[in-house]
Amino acid sequence: MTTAIYPGSFDPLTFGHVDVIERSARLFDHVIVSILTNPQKSALFSVDERIEIMQDILKPRFPNVEVAVFHGLLVEYARQRNAQVIVRGIRAVTDYEYEFQMALMNRRLAPGIETVFMMPAENYSYLSSRLVKEIAELGGSVAGLVPEIVEKRLKQRFRKGK
Numbered sequence: 001m002t003t004a005i006y007p008g009s010f011d012p013l014t015f016g017h018v019d020v021i022e023r024s025a026r027l028f029d030h031v032i033v034s035i036l037t038n039p040q041k042s043a044l045f046s047v048d049e050r051i052e053i054m055q056d057i058l059k060p061r062f063p064n065v066e067v068a069v070f071h072g073l074l075v076e077y078a079r080q081r082n083a084q085v086i087v088r089g090i091r092a093v094t095d096y097e098y099e100f101q102m103a104l105m106n107r108r109l110a111p112g113i114e115t116v117f118m119m120p121a122e123n124y125s126y127l128s129s130r131l132v133k134e135i136a137e138l139g140g141s142v143a144g145l146v147p148e149i150v151e152k153r154l155k156q157r158f159r160k161g162k
């Protein structure tokens, strides 16, 4: 049985993430989509909100996908969860340097854990949570880039902020 961890901030979940999750759910027996809790990094959505959003979208579609939270070293968490694989989405060459560095450092720390890169569909290759937040904050449309529930929550969030 192969368990894979797909770690990230998911602030918020985009269709690019969902695409990678769908591909991972087809390849691996169990996929743990894990939200990093990082007190140093300010997030738009709280961890609880992100869990709620992600469960709402992923649970009905992917029975072998679990939503979880982690803190500390990723490889330690992977060991605790008996995961053999770390999944990362790679969009463009610009992602490569950072991802390459992380994958090799993780390999040094835990040689038994393999990082697998997945390319989301090309129409999501320019999509990022950061841009989605910026567009939503400035009143632009993020339809087709994020699930509807995320779109709604973004609208609520920035309406409140005004």
Ligand code: PNS
Pocket (backbone or CB within 6 Å): 007, 008, 009, 010, 036, 072, 073, 074, 075, 101, 102, 103, 105, 106
């Ligand atoms: O998609 P993101 O938000 O860039 O995800 C980054 C993440 C969570 C994969 C990375 O920051 C991470 O693994 N953090 C946990 C701490 C850790 O293990 N650091 C050493 C990495 S070599």
